[in-house]
């Protein structure tokens with residue numbers, strides 16, 4: 071059994087795998103890390119390895135207390151990945167994006183792949199059919215857009231997500247919901263159209279905290295898998311064992 075942990079900038083996601091099957095998945099806050107992992111390990115005592123990808127401000131030290139129970143693998147750029155990294159600044163590429171690219175490469179061989187992760191940020195990652203990781207884009211995620219409008223203006227309230235009634239927002243609240251939510255959806259559809267115009271034989275993977283919401287609203291039909299990062303962590307770990 072493998073325990074995978076994804077430390078994002080908003081939340082921590084974790085899942086226990088037996089082979090390729092998810093036995094249980096968890097979502098929690100950063101200040102709950104120690105307690106939640108302890109509980110998971112109490113419940114799943116056969117976990118042999120803990121595999122972590124962290125882009126949040128949680129470092130390897132936070133997991134060392136669990137070393138008496140299982141092996142800790144804190145993924146870094148030095149690990150082995152199944153793609154050729156063509157990013158001009160490979161050392162600053164987010165480890166979450168590397169794991170997503172790795173999962174897409176292993177799960178969908180010999181085709182162009184676009185991974186869209188709608189989390190704190192939206193990240194776009196493109197791996198071509200020859201397994202070259204080319205890069206993509208980073209933009210503010212849904213919640214971050216609401217917060218940015220509030221934090222960097224004098225008059226805009228902090229709203230929580232609501233589906234806009236129209237694209238012509240007829241009040242401050244409706245204008246914000248239209249700008250944030252419709253803007254978010256238009257952006258992603260726009261990027262997908264751009265990739266489609268340039269690449270054929272091409273798969274899109276949508277994941278992250280806003281994936282399910284998005285899948286219903288995008289004009290492009292996409293299959294959403296909110297566990298894709300955790301599944302990719304599990305697969306990246308298997309790949310590391312097989313190739314080290």
Ligand SMILES: Nc1ncnc2c1ncn2[C@@H]1O[C@H](COP(=O)(O)OP(=O)(O)O)[C@@H](O)[C@H]1O
Pocket residue numbers: 077078079080081082188189190191211212213214231278279280
């Ligand atoms: N309970 C929740 N807490 C925070 N964000 C949530 C929650 N449920 C859904 N979301 C959405 O998930 C997005 C953050 O995604 P998530 O995958 O948790 O981010 P990260 O991987 O960067 O930590 C936010 O834009 C927000 O709209």
Ligand SMILES: CC(C)(COP(=O)(O)O)[C@@H](O)C(=O)NCCC(=O)O
Pocket residue numbers: 078079080125162163164165166167187189190191192193208
């Ligand atoms: C872009 C990110 C902040 C996304 O983080 P997330 O939304 O998953 O919490 C993260 O992948 C990161 O810190 N990247 C480093 C810069 C780069 O990938 O080029």
Ligand SMILES: [K+]
Pocket residue numbers: 187188189190191192193278
């Ligand atoms: K992301």
